[in-house]
Amino acid sequence: MAGIKFEIHEEIGILSDSSKGWTKELNIISWNGNTPKFDLRDWSPNHEKMGKGITLTNEELKALKNLLNEMNL
Numbered sequence: 001m002a003g004i005k006f007e008i009h010e011e012i013g014i015l016s017d018s019s020k021g022w023t024k025e026l027n028i029i030s031w032n033g034n035t036p037k038f039d040l041r042d043w044s045p046n047h048e049k050m051g052k053g054i055t056l057t058n059e060e061l062k063a064l065k066n067l068l069n070e071m072n073l
Contacts, residue, residue: 008047009036021045031055 010028017023022042029039038061041053056064 004032006031007036012038015040018042022051029055 007030008027009030012026012028015024015026022044024040024042027039028036030036037055037057039053039055042051044050
């Protein structure tokens, strides 16, 4: 994405793989030099391209974890 700078601080894990080699990943990323946040999105091999995703603060990730724990999966 042109004009957007990012730094992956930690690769936490891969949730899924696509047939085209892209992976859905949870990472800790700083965008444009800002405070690192949890980030969930699709990535091409070698993190050259990215899909749309979401970023979460620590508090938002904890809230999401609590919601998921309450679900009857």
